Amino acid sequence: MPNPKQQTSKSQTSKKKAQVSPSPERRRELLGIAADVFAEQGYNATTVRKIADAAGMLAGSLYYHFDSKESMLEEILRTFLTELWDGYDNVLKAQLDPRETLEALVTESFREIDRHRAAVAIYQKESKHLVAQQRFQYLSDSQQRFEKAWLTTLERGVAEGVFRGDLDIRLAYRFVRDTVWVAASWYRPGGGHSPEEIARQYLSMVLDGISVRT
Amino acid sequence: MPNPKQQTSKSQTSKKKAQVSPSPERRRELLGIAADVFAEQGYNATTVRKIADAAGMLAGSLYYHFDSKESMLEEILRTFLTELWDGYDNVLKAQLDPRETLEALVTESFREIDRHRAAVAIYQKESKHLVAQQRFQYLSDSQQRFEKAWLTTLERGVAEGVFRGDLDIRLAYRFVRDTVWVAASWYRPGGGHSPEEIARQYLSMVLDGISVRT
Amino acid sequence: MPNPKQQTSKSQTSKKKAQVSPSPERRRELLGIAADVFAEQGYNATTVRKIADAAGMLAGSLYYHFDSKESMLEEILRTFLTELWDGYDNVLKAQLDPRETLEALVTESFREIDRHRAAVAIYQKESKHLVAQQRFQYLSDSQQRFEKAWLTTLERGVAEGVFRGDLDIRLAYRFVRDTVWVAASWYRPGGGHSPEEIARQYLSMVLDGISVRT
């Protein structure tokens, strides 16, 4: 399904490395390693050498596969967003009612956190200053689509009387959004809870609150 | 009330600059500027030069006031935590019932975000890897006290039947905690809402959920 | 007098180093050293470290004064061209007849070689691939003005019957131009000949040839 900025990943028509041919498996493998280190230590604090160490090679060797440290980051985030939107678009085009949509989006989000934990953590920490850069344009594009999808869902819910109308809708949006995504900072796949289970509990709290109904 | 690590680690005894004498106002002013830049760009991405630029001086001149970039960070975070615990301790020693305690803690938190927005943002982004360092020991101390205060409150609430007992309590803890503190990433003081107002809405969502009760 | 691209040298309004304040004497001194090394070893083969060595400092220290190796090159060439055009413009606005103009331009050229030997040598070797870069735009601007000044002079001379009309004028232009400027590759100031003396002999050859008149 359509994902943001149909760029097929490698726009680099310029003068440098081909950056397409080198075996995609090795590439993906290395990106996975890099993502883990970025998530763990932060993008800036991660030296190319650390990534190389983790991959069992020398720092310079990474440049056979990637143009730069930044382009690794770029590819990690882009891949994540592409898959995220695959999932989201599936939900959105299903035309569910607002509450079901919200539930599906939250569940899908936790699934993405499960599959792309590192990328999500990186996204959380770095996206704010990346959006300024032309190269990461697709981040703000995605952010806008994201906001639209959630806000619309909430608004529809309010209109249909299933979500409370006495709340500042943008505040509610941020509340739900953050609530879900920060989970990436503590979530460890293979831990006690499956993504679906966490989603269920989170939804329960978000929808019904933590206080006992009287 | 006692706050974590009462100033113990100032390292003054060594060979270097006095680092205390220079007018505390200028010091505070500079720390405020530094905090803004740190919050805006991230600690690692912030060069001493950028701070100096923002302060209208040269990079080297900052070293008259502070002995390192890290010690600025340290002082910013320590100051914030000190004040945070002043507030929290006031709440805790008031011996309110669980729901009132929760409300007071949340409200107090938004007030701190209002007053120390930059420091909170920095804390959110950087604390995870700082805790490893001996120098930032007080961060984990604070974190533990923090967790204890919130968890206890929630548990008491469950025991007293005011909070739902069907939730994973640690999940609920993280839910409330994150939900409140991420606000620092988008909150702009002087914006539409006062901290108290935001607190009220957040509490309403956290306690009662966003869905209409049937 | 007007020189090409009235850019007053430092266009850098961007985010980096001020690059204007640091004492201009030291700056000029360092540029002189750099120019010598560039001329001697070629721009690419010259490492920043070699320049720093020649200046008695560490490689990194150069970056206090200059943005990059390339910006040193740029400033060296720009300074040279600015002064060159000061001289040329003086000649051109004097409205001499074609032969006097040619003599004055050649003499002025040898004076510039004498004063900016290194810059001229660099210019000879590097300008061809630099013109492609946007940053060195002024090189091609200058080249065009240069070509126009010389070609016009030659054409006027042909029209007035003082220069031969049976020659391909562009070939003659290149002949004179190259003949003069390659001298920078072997010229050593303080050697046997003053610039004026060399100019006289070159003019004699260019104007009357090396063969004995019959």
Place this chain on the structure above:
Amino acid sequence: MPNPKQQTSKSQTSKKKAQVSPSPERRRELLGIAADVFAEQGYNATTVRKIADAAGMLAGSLYYHFDSKESMLEEILRTFLTELWDGYDNVLKAQLDPRETLEALVTESFREIDRHRAAVAIYQKESKHLVAQQRFQYLSDSQQRFEKAWLTTLERGVAEGVFRGDLDIRLAYRFVRDTVWVAASWYRPGGGHSPEEIARQYLSMVLDGISVRT
């Protein structure tokens, strides 16, 4: 006729690749490509990758044919000089009078420029710093023979009264030499002029000057 350093230094005996066997045609082809890139971008600025790109292969593959980037350069220049001296020696052994010798040498030079444009351009730019290296010894040998051939011719001409005696002979030598060889920097084979035509015009200028005889 003998040319400088008859192939002596091939270093084959060492431990490495045979480096001679692989089809000489492919070899020559690749050297032609390499020469073009060297001429275009400068030796240092040319990466092995660029050459490989131009040849439609990968960088590593070049090492099947040559044992280093430098040995390509060496072979290009040696081949050129070998052929140059074939031509020059033919002229010199013909025992022409000074003026005819000069004309023949100039014409021969333009023919070499026509056939080895890239190599000549490389020679112009790089020879100065290559002569220092033991491996390129033959460059200075050639230079010396070259200087001797030309200077002798000029001196004979002066003695016989066909070249002017009032000129600094070394200056005249450099004048003629540079005049001819810089042409390689702008000459494009297949352009308007044949080498012989350019030679004729250049000789006309060098011998008789560009001014109209009175």
Place this chain on the structure above:
DNA sequence: GATGAATGAGATTTCATTCAT
């Protein structure tokens, strides 16, 4: 003959920090 992946040395650049003035 050529590829793909890597090495390792070295280049440019960045930046926290120092220190004499």
Place this chain on the structure above:
DNA sequence: TATGAATGAAATCTCATTCAT
């Protein structure tokens, strides 16, 4: 208090070269 100049360590990146396949 602040400046200007420098240091030195480390970071990113480049590139000739190697080598198993």
